[in-house]
Amino acid sequence: MAAQIEGFAREGLVNIVGGCCGSTPAHIRAIAQAVAKHAPREIPDVPRLMKLSGLEPFTLTKDIPFVNVGERTNVTGSAKFRKLITAGDYAAALDVARDQVANGAQIIDINMDEGLIDSEAGDGRVPQPDRCRAGYRPRSGDDR
Numbered sequence: 001m002a003a004q005i006e007g008f009a010r011e012g013l014v015n016i017v018g019g020c021c022g023s024t025p026a027h028i029r030a031i032a033q034a035v036a037k038h039a040p041r042e043i044p045d046v047p048r049l050m051k052l053s054g055l056e057p058f059t060l061t062k063d064i065p066f067v068n069v070g071e072r073t074n075v076t077g078s079a080k081f082r083k084l085i086t087a088g089d090y091a092a093a094l095d096v097a098r099d100q101v102a103n104g105a106q107i108i109d110i111n112m113d114e115g116l117i118d119s120e121a122g123d124g125r126v127p128q129p130d131r132c133r134a135g136y137r138p139r140s141g142d143d144r
Contacts, residue, residue: 001027006034012041058106067107070100074111082114
């Protein structure tokens with residue numbers, strides 16, 4: 001493990017290294033010795049812009065005067081979407097989001113926060129490729 005972490009340090013990919021529960025003092029010592037000869041990664045100076053990632057990254061810059069946010073995937077604001085979710089028709093609910101992206105939404109705001117819906121269980125039923133095409137921001141009671 002120390003040799004692998006040294007490779008990461010040599011490539012300038014890490015700022016801090018360590019162990020986890022179960023790591024022994026000898027293991028931590030080996031990691032410390034392996035990375036001691038390498039400088040920490042230099043933190044790049046990047047503009048502070050809102051960046052959303054999906055399969056297609058989105059960065060909000062001053063050159064973008066308007067952002068089209070798809071908001072029809074909201075159980076409290078869309079009766080149609082709420083009925084699809086409460087009926088367990090996730091395929092049709094996903095079509096609501098797909099339609100918004102196809103019609104120009106750059107960001108999809110998905111709100112599954114409603115007292116009678118298990119939002120965490122429902123959120124996990126959206127296939128990863130579908131929820132990653134546009135910028136995706138799930139919202140539920142814990143607003144993760």
